[in-house]
Amino acid sequence: MCTAMVIHAGTAPAAASPLQRESLDTLARRYGFGAPLKMGMERVLRSQYSTVVFTAGSRKLRFNDTLLCLNGPALNKSATWTITRHDSRNMLDPLLRPSATVRGDDIATIVLDPGHGGSDSGAIGHRNVYEKKAVLDVAKRARDLLKAQGLSVRLTRDQDYFIPLSKRTSLAHRWGADLFVSIHFNASANSSVSGIETYVCSSPGFASTMGGRADPRTYKGNHFDKKNTLLGYYLHRGMLKQVKTTDRGIKHARFEVLRTAPCPAVLLECGFITNKSEAAKVISRQHRAALAKGIANGIMSYIAKTESRP
Ligand SMILES: [Zn+2]
Numbered sequence: 001m002c003t004a005m006v007i008h009a010g011t012a013p014a015a016a017s018p019l020q021r022e023s024l025d026t027l028a029r030r031y032g033f034g035a036p037l038k039m040g041m042e043r044v045l046r047s048q049y050s051t052v053v054f055t056a057g058s059r060k061l062r063f064n065d066t067l068l069c070l071n072g073p074a075l076n077k078s079a080t081w082t083i084t085r086h087d088s089r090n091m092l093d094p095l096l097r098p099s100a101t102v103r104g105d106d107i108a109t110i111v112l113d114p115g116h117g118g119s120d121s122g123a124i125g126h127r128n129v130y131e132k133k134a135v136l137d138v139a140k141r142a143r144d145l146l147k148a149q150g151l152s153v154r155l156t157r158d159q160d161y162f163i164p165l166s167k168r169t170s171l172a173h174r175w176g177a178d179l180f181v182s183i184h185f186n187a188s189a190n191s192s193v194s195g196i197e198t199y200v201c202s203s204p205g206f207a208s209t210m211g212g213r214a215d216p217r218t219y220k221g222n223h224f225d226k227k228n229t230l231l232g233y234y235l236h237r238g239m240l241k242q243v244k245t246t247d248r249g250i251k252h253a254r255f256e257v258l259r260t261a262p263c264p265a266v267l268l269e270c271g272f273i274t275n276k277s278e279a280a281k282v283i284s285r286q287h288r289a290a291l292a293k294g295i296a297n298g299i300m301s302y303i304a305k306t307e308s309r310p
Pocket of ligand 1: 115116122123131184185
């Protein structure tokens with residue numbers, strides 16, 4: 001990010017800039033935490049319900065047992081710790097007040113989007129694992145679990161055919177999707193890399209987690225920034241409760257399906273099929289069923305918050 005543009009707490013903010021910052025002391029007071037605790041390079045906000053851990057100069061944020069990436073780093077300047085106001089509003093607030101974020105939303109139609117298909121095989125991993133086949137199986141299993149809960153669930157493809165990215169979210173729009181979940185497996189040139197990561201749309205004015213420029217544009221998907229955080233959190237946590245693997249965190253990217261989604265949306269990378277042991281797991285039906293259960297549980301956790309009482 002452009003540190004020259006950082007406005008520190010205490011300076012008079014004019015128009016809302018995503019880069020304005022808020023101190024952890026202010027956040028602690030607002031959400032009923034005690035004073036931030038010092039732990040080496042980290043600062044911790046702790047209450048009886050939640051523990052939030054910030055690291056100086058890093059975007060990494062640990063919320064209870066889950067790793068998330070802020071849009072901008074936590075900074076420690078002159079002993080004042082700050083995060084961007086954007087992250088305070090769109091990441092911390094929904095995590096700390098989930099019901100207030102989604103209460104009353106009517107979630108009836110879920111669109112699951114198995115990545116790739118047809119001539120686009122996606123990644124091809126160890127033991128001849130094809131991403132396009134594995135994601136379709138996981139999506140169908142998640143669909144069946146969610147249908148059993150009385151939800152209407154549509155798949156952007158239910159067989160092995162090619163479907164362009166733009167069509168995936170236009171179908172979601174046409175079907176009146178209330179939530180959109182794109183399902184993928186990951187690949188890396190480094191075969192030792194493993195684990196699950198979850199993506200939500202990068203926010204305007206910030207670079208994506210993996211780098212690139214700070215894009216100032218507001219995309220359709222950014223209208224759901226708060227809800228994207230919450231959906232990403234429940235899905236990521238849901239999967240990690242079901243399968244034992246590395247938590248690579250909830251990250252930001254401007255993938256086309258996330259930019260153009262007509263509703264809260266996430267993209268799941270359910271493991272690296274270029275990693276020998278993770279590919280071996282993906283071959284197993286039980287593992288794919290566990291991932292599907294994690295996805296369905298994550299969606300049901302999100303829906304439960306829409307139904308909570310004030
Ligand atoms: Zn993919």
